[in-house]
């Protein structure tokens with residue numbers, strides 16, 4: 001058993017009067033560096049927000065930015081796609097231009113077999129093609145690398161239900177199956193010669 005230490009009277013007051021040991025205040029973060037970091041952050045956010053994701057769809061799994069957006073929002077505007085991709089040649093009314101671009105309004109190619117229609121737009125057409133009794137001999141571009149399945153489905157459905165046409169809508173699965181079936185094709189369809197006997 002040890003004896004309690006005998007402190008002089010009033011030692012607690014003396015302890016309380018002590019100040020804590022002084023410490024050196026931390027160096028503040030340099031302001032120019034802070035500004036630089038904030039600037040980089042802002043630039044990064046701005047870059048992400050403004051960057052156009054229009055890389056070639058062939059680099060990835062062939063889904064275009066608008067297909068992904070469509071899958072996210074569940075909506076693709078076939079009318080808008082038509083105006084952007086087709087109306088320059090086939091005209092806003094779908095009536096085409098006599099002697100140059102065939103009509104989509106009332107066209108048997110548009111209202112007929114939806115797989116044949118999908119194949120026409122996927123691969124394009126060249127050579128003599130008879131539309132509503134008139135022979136055209138132009139070049140229809142291929143859209144297989146430009147438009148995804150969901151977009152094409154919306155676009156083809158638009159063609160088949162507008163311009164006075166009243167054929168059934170086309171779904172993305174049919175477009176995907178058609179695309180897979182004709183994946184080996186590299187040239188446009190050779191007009192009536194190939195398309196009239198379309199399987």
Ligand code: HEC
Pocket residue numbers: 082085086087088089090100101102103104107108109110117120121125126127128129131136137138139140141143155159191
């Ligand atoms: C650069 C002009 C041009 C553009 C753009 C174009 N086409 Fe065509 N299209 C043609 C020509 C020319 C033909 C006829 C080809 C031939 O004579 O062999 C044709 C033929 C067609 C046909 C078959 C014939 C008919 O009139 O029904 C369809 C269907 C068609 N195009 C749909 C489309 C769709 C859908 C788009 C947009 C995704 C589009 N085209 C974009 C020029 C174009």
